[in-house]
Amino acid sequence: MITLKSIKQNEEVKALIKTTEKQIDALNYTEHSNRHSAIVASWTGMILREIGESAKTIRLGEIAGYLHDIGNAVSRYDHAGSGALLAYQILKDMGMNYSDASEIMMAIGNHDEKNGIPVSVISSALIIADKSDVHKSRVKDKHLTAETNIHDRVNLAVNLSYVKVDKEKKLIDTIIETDTDVCSVSDYFEIYHHRMTMCTKAAELLGYKYGLVINNVRML
């Protein structure tokens, strides 16, 4: 059986994530490699587990989470589409059946807010996990200057972020603790507005409401 562990150990996946790092470094974007992949895999699995999905759906969700950004090895442009096709090929080569591999392909192909939409349970969990990973450890140059771009500034301010599922209230929250001396909450909204809209739609597909809590204040 193909699991998150076997995906992490796959040499082709390792090589693609390494190449992704190169591309992201050249673009001076926030970290998109092993750390982000592992966190998104874990949170996607956690969301699916908490909402009561099957062990198989959780396993496929974890794999989709780990592989979701490998398209950055090709190009940042349409990395969701290229990553989906790369993942499908790798999973087929590893012996995954067509139906499961295409579920993962579709979830990866729809994870980006520019052209993706929540299309399945796995896709929705992946979207919320991915958009919730905002953290200072993702910023390469941690020296805050007047030239620091807004993405780095928002990430640099975040000391803690995680996803919480409340089954009783049917609520999936992104919880963030941010240093408002580094960046204002409005900066966060400015760059993440589209992501929050996408998370709201993703949670709806799961039968949940999406929430955002910043510094203990509920924003959504």
Ligand SMILES: [Fe+2]
């Ligand atoms: Fe992405």
Ligand SMILES: [Fe+2]
């Ligand atoms: Fe991502």
